[in-house]
Amino acid sequence: MQLIDIGVNLMSPAFENDREVVLAASREAGVFPLIITGSSIESSAAALDFACAHPRECWATAGVHPHNAKTWNAQAQAHLREMAAGRALAAIGECGLDYNRNFSSPLAQRGCFEDQLALAAELGKPVFLHERDAFDDFSAILKKYRPRLPGAVVHCFTGTLKELDAYLEMDCHIGITGWICDERRGTHLIPLLKRIPPDRLLLETDAPYLIPRNLPHRPHRNEPRYLPHIAAFIAQALDKKAEQLAAGTYANSLRFFGLG
Numbered sequence: 001m002q003l004i005d006i007g008v009n010l011m012s013p014a015f016e017n018d019r020e021v022v023l024a025a026s027r028e029a030g031v032f033p034l035i036i037t038g039s040s041i042e043s044s045a046a047a048l049d050f051a052c053a054h055p056r057e058c059w060a061t062a063g064v065h066p067h068n069a070k071t072w073n074a075q076a077q078a079h080l081r082e083m084a085a086g087r088a089l090a091a092i093g094e095c096g097l098d099y100n101r102n103f104s105s106p107l108a109q110r111g112c113f114e115d116q117l118a119l120a121a122e123l124g125k126p127v128f129l130h131e132r133d134a135f136d137d138f139s140a141i142l143k144k145y146r147p148r149l150p151g152a153v154v155h156c157f158t159g160t161l162k163e164l165d166a167y168l169e170m171d172c173h174i175g176i177t178g179w180i181c182d183e184r185r186g187t188h189l190i191p192l193l194k195r196i197p198p199d200r201l202l203l204e205t206d207a208p209y210l211i212p213r214n215l216p217h218r219p220h221r222n223e224p225r226y227l228p229h230i231a232a233f234i235a236q237a238l239d240k241k242a243e244q245l246a247a248g249t250y251a252n253s254l255r256f257f258g259l260g
């Protein structure tokens with residue numbers, strides 16, 4: 001059984017001392033390749049460098065997370081455009097809107113998001129999207145660009161039925177994380193899983209964040225090697241065999257990101 005983790009924040013300081021070990025443990029667990037999430041110009045550059053040093057094992061996204069939208073300017077835009085030509089690039093992102101804590105102003109977030117969607121459309125790249133507490137603005141902006149984007153995945157989907165339907169209507173892929181294993185806040189996602197067409201479901205850990213709450217032990221951080229645990233939980237919710245879910249989502253990931 002092989003899985004692709006489409007969202008790993010491997011350049012996070014949480015992995016500073018043992019990235020190679022984490023990568024080896026992922027492979028051992030059948031989780032490879034990894035798609036490393038870039039969330040700022042710096043982390044995107046680092047993610048692409050790491051991915052280039054680990055061909056076929058890692059790919060990377062490059063983009064500016066809404067939290068970092070205040071750093072967005074012409075120079076950042078030029079830098080992102082350069083990075084988008086890199087051979088290890090899987091998608092533009094993560095980009096989007098996050099009004100949960102507004103680390104950057106909503107106005108700055110919207111400008112940063114639109115510019116990245118325009119760039120992805122121009123370059124013909126798929127996008128890796130983040131939305132939290134900002135559905136109305138997010139979906140209105142995405143709708144404008146969606147016809148010109150080759151693909152769009154709403155990563156770490158935790159929203160409502162209405163939001164899910166709107167994303168599916170826009171032909172988005174849906175990224176599901178271990179949030180769904182959280183009995184306090186994730187159970188509403190279980191019935192929604194069945195609405196996601198099997199060819200549009202993608203799996204991710206969002207490591208080191210979102211440690212699955214139902215692991216038999218409590219690790220100090222999340223890692224890609226826990227993705228089979230999340231996949232087994234999702235397979236059970238869908239009345240599928242884990243192998244069947246793995247094969248389907250693996251193929252979806254290759255196709256979505258155009259991984260050769």
Ligand SMILES: [Zn+2]
Nearest residue numbers: 094130155156
């Ligand atoms: Zn995110």
